[in-house]
Amino acid sequence: MDLWFTEEHTENVRFSIKVDKQICHLNSPYQRIDIFESPEFGRFLTLDGCIMVTENDEFMYHEMIVHVPMAVNPEIKNVLVIGAGDGGTVRELTRYDGIESIDMVEIDEEVVKVCKKYLPTIAGKLDDERVNIFYEDGLKFVRSKTNEYDLVIVDSTDPYGPGEGLFTKEFYGNCYKALKDDGILVNQHENPYYKIYSDTMIKTHKNIGSLFEIAKVYQFNLPTYPSGNWLFGFASKKYDPVLNLDADKWNSLDIKTRYYNTDIHKAAFALPNYVIDALDSSMRN
Amino acid sequence: MDLWFTEEHTENVRFSIKVDKQICHLNSPYQRIDIFESPEFGRFLTLDGCIMVTENDEFMYHEMIVHVPMAVNPEIKNVLVIGAGDGGTVRELTRYDGIESIDMVEIDEEVVKVCKKYLPTIAGKLDDERVNIFYEDGLKFVRSKTNEYDLVIVDSTDPYGPGEGLFTKEFYGNCYKALKDDGILVNQHENPYYKIYSDTMIKTHKNIGSLFEIAKVYQFNLPTYPSGNWLFGFASKKYDPVLNLDADKWNSLDIKTRYYNTDIHKAAFALPNYVIDALDSSMRN
Numbered sequence: 001m002d003l004w005f006t007e008e009h010t011e012n013v014r015f016s017i018k019v020d021k022q023i024c025h026l027n028s029p030y031q032r033i034d035i036f037e038s039p040e041f042g043r044f045l046t047l048d049g050c051i052m053v054t055e056n057d058e059f060m061y062h063e064m065i066v067h068v069p070m071a072v073n074p075e076i077k078n079v080l081v082i083g084a085g086d087g088g089t090v091r092e093l094t095r096y097d098g099i100e101s102i103d104m105v106e107i108d109e110e111v112v113k114v115c116k117k118y119l120p121t122i123a124g125k126l127d128d129e130r131v132n133i134f135y136e137d138g139l140k141f142v143r144s145k146t147n148e149y150d151l152v153i154v155d156s157t158d159p160y161g162p163g164e165g166l167f168t169k170e171f172y173g174n175c176y177k178a179l180k181d182d183g184i185l186v187n188q189h190e191n192p193y194y195k196i197y198s199d200t201m202i203k204t205h206k207n208i209g210s211l212f213e214i215a216k217v218y219q220f221n222l223p224t225y226p227s228g229n230w231l232f233g234f235a236s237k238k239y240d241p242v243l244n245l246d247a248d249k250w251n252s253l254d255i256k257t258r259y260y261n262t263d264i265h266k267a268a269f270a271l272p273n274y275v276i277d278a279l280d281s282s283m284r285n
Numbered sequence: 286m287d288l289w290f291t292e293e294h295t296e297n298v299r300f301s302i303k304v305d306k307q308i309c310h311l312n313s314p315y316q317r318i319d320i321f322e323s324p325e326f327g328r329f330l331t332l333d334g335c336i337m338v339t340e341n342d343e344f345m346y347h348e349m350i351v352h353v354p355m356a357v358n359p360e361i362k363n364v365l366v367i368g369a370g371d372g373g374t375v376r377e378l379t380r381y382d383g384i385e386s387i388d389m390v391e392i393d394e395e396v397v398k399v400c401k402k403y404l405p406t407i408a409g410k411l412d413d414e415r416v417n418i419f420y421e422d423g424l425k426f427v428r429s430k431t432n433e434y435d436l437v438i439v440d441s442t443d444p445y446g447p448g449e450g451l452f453t454k455e456f457y458g459n460c461y462k463a464l465k466d467d468g469i470l471v472n473q474h475e476n477p478y479y480k481i482y483s484d485t486m487i488k489t490h491k492n493i494g495s496l497f498e499i500a501k502v503y504q505f506n507l508p509t510y511p512s513g514n515w516l517f518g519f520a521s522k523k524y525d526p527v528l529n530l531d532a533d534k535w536n537s538l539d540i541k542t543r544y545y546n547t548d549i550h551k552a553a554f555a556l557p558n559y560v561i562d563a564l565d566s567s568m569r570n
Contacts (some may be wrong), residue, residue, distance in 0.1 A: 004299070012303040012325035014289070057478070060557070105555075120325040193342070193508050221330075221506065221557075223478050228513010229506040259557040267555030270548040272345070272460035272506075 003235055007051055010194050013133075017041060017051075017224075024119050028110035035118045038282040041224060043119055045086055047111070051224050053086045058122055064220045064268070065232055066092035069151050069184045071250035071265055072239050074098065076150040080178065082138035082166065083188075084155035085111035087123030094125040095255055100177035102131045102140055103149075105142075109135040139165040145178035146212075152179055154187040167200060169207040176211050182238045189217060189231035192275040201231060206282040208235045216278060217242050218268035220259070242266050290321055290329075292336055294511035295479050296496060302336075302509075313395035320403045326509060328404055330371055330397070332442060336509050338371045343407060348545040349505045349553070350517055351377035354436050354469045356535035356550055357524050359383065361435040365463065367423035367451065369440035370396035372408030373398050379410040381538055387416045388434075390427075394420040424450040430463035431478075437464055439472040452485060453493040460498050467523045474502060474516035477560040486516060487567040493520045494568055501526055502564060503553035505544070518561075525550050 006016040023035040023043060029282040034046045042055030053061070066089055070076060077100045081089050093102055104126075106112055112133065116124035126133065134141060137217075138154075151173045156166040165171055175185050189204055190197040209215040214236035222230045233243045247262035271279070291301040307318040308328060319331045327340030330539045338346070350376055355361060366374050370391040378387055389411075391397055397418065405435040411418065419426060423439075437460045441451040450456055460470050474489055475482040486502075494500040497520035507515045519526045532547035556564070 010325055012323065014301040015301075016291075016299040016301065018298070037296065040295055108366075168407075193506075217337045221478075221504075221512070223512040223514070225513075227506070228507040228510075229508070258559045261555075261558050261561075263555035264557055267552035270543040270546075270552035272549055273546050276546075 005038075005046070007046075007049060010196060013194075013226070015224070015226070017044070024114055026114070028108050030108045033110055033114055033263055035114060044224070045115065045119060050157070052157065053088060053119070053122060055119065055121060056225050057223050058088050060220055060222050060259045061204075061230070062088035062092045063257050064218070065089055065153060065155060065186055065188075065256060067250070067255070067260040068218065068234060068241065068265055068268070069153070069186050069233070070096060071246070071262060072241050072244050073150065073182065073184060074246070074253065076184075077101070077155065078149050079151045080105070080142070080145070080149045080271055081101070081153045081155060082142070083157065084113045084153070086119060087112070087126045089155045089279060090128070090131055091122065091125040092148050094128045094130065096253075100130060102128075103134065104131060104145060105134045105136055105138040107135065107137050137165070139171050141177050142171065142174040145174070147178075147180055150180055150183055152183065152185045154185070156188050159213055167204055167207075169210070172211055176237075179237065183236065184239060185212065185233070185235040187233040187235070189229055191225065191227045192219075193227040193229060197226060198278055202278055202282040205233060205279050209283055210235055211235075213237050214240055216269055217270045217271060217275070219271060220268055240271050290331070292331075292334060295481060298479075298511070300509070300511070300565065302329070309399055311395060311399070313393050315393045318395055318399055320399060324540050329403060329509070330400065334476070335442070337442065338373060338404070338407060339509050340404065340406060342508050343373050345371035345505055345544045346515070347377045347506050348542050349503075350374055350438060350440060350471055350473075351552055352535070352540070352542060352545040353503065353517070353519060353526060353553070354438070355381060355445050356531070356547060357526050357529050358435065358467065358469060359531070359534055359538065361469075362386070363434050364388070364436045364438065365390070365427070365430070365434045366438045366440060367427070371400045371404060372397070372411045374438055374440045375413070375416055376407065376410040379413045379415065385415060387413070388419065389416060390419045390421055390423045392420065398428050422450070424456050427456065427459040427463050430459070432463075432465055434463050435465055435468055437468065439470070439471045452489055452492070454495070455547075457492050457496055461522075464522065468521065469524060470516040470518070470520040471519070472496065474518045476510065476512045476515055476562060477504075478512035478514060482511060483563055487563055489566070490518060490564050491567040493518055496520075498522050499525055500558070501554055503557060504556060504560075505549075505553055528544050
């Protein structure tokens, strides 16, 4: 049998994965949720037909979203994670003994349920005693928070459907308020190559850059995401992500990683000229 | 009309591009050659059904294969390019006034002909007076060369079909001999993520590393190549690609680039742990 999952990266580009079987399918109040099993990437989760995580390459995404801020400030104790229902971001956070509390706000409880059931290597740390899961709209949750968190990670889906409000200036302003004076925001920034994504990158960088004292963008490879190249934003009231990296301290923690290392950390903030130009244009307009 | 070109990145992963029309198709003595026109990537060349270059993202590949060695030694005068029939590598080389001679060895004259005709923004500098094109097997050409070149660029296709011999130790040994004492070799190294490609990366790194005093690997993004992440090898008898980079000197040349800059140059040599581990394993076996 020949069974293929296909995602439209743009209306003119398609990415297809051979599938052994569909593991689950349901419609939550927010979106269509599917999990497939594939020979190339293991099991993978899609929301409304877009790949969110695959078992085989998720380490790249989750290591880069967590270890970059943690290596800049290894003293982080209180973390807010918005989105991230698959649990991969929380799993990487739980590797730090110094973290005392992880509030995770995921709008769709069904995503968490199916990931716990079918993707245990990704979601397996959602039961860690430091984790508090709130099934709410992250946009509303963060409004009531002031000076509470050392780190806010916005691990959102794309800016349409349930994730739409997570790309607005109002939301990032509330994240700023929710952070302590030395707080760090890491934000899912889309990809710089295809225009439909880079438009969001530009708007998001402008929104965050107008609020935070320091706002930088970093990149990494992700084979199953459009263009294979993905960006996160790093913003802070105080820390520069490269100048304030204490590589020796992070390396002394002896956390085994498959993608992240402190050289990749510094390197990730070097961007191609066409990306620099697009980000600069956002700050001029 | 709905017309799609599809390439198998692995037997379980497919990448498809919507096509407006097929511009040309022929069978040369060596391979099937096609050029298509697409809304997303402009025109693109395929050899035996594999994407070689697209008008819209080729700048990433050609800037990274040329400007990295040129920024390490801007005094380079005599260059040998093996493969690269589309002309993009030669185009970037001709931007250096200091280069006196470019020998290009391409086995398939038909590739050069169709690229000159249908991809002029890529092939347009093949008529530069410093360029000498030899329609020969690169493997044989380089055997007779000793101490002639400052830079050898192996811009090969994949290691099956006409490009097969360009991944052997004998070939790289002849490249070593063809280079002057301060010569640099840059080699197309495939991608590190999918096993069918990373097996070649590992074997190639072992072959080059056993011959050259310095052998490093660097990465960049390429949306239309498998996994979106691609590698080149940098090898030299004398120069370290990061320690010997003279960023001020390269920047003083004022060469406008869309991907390459001297920060990306340094950053490109930082590799993810899983790639470092694979390359290290090649040197132990």
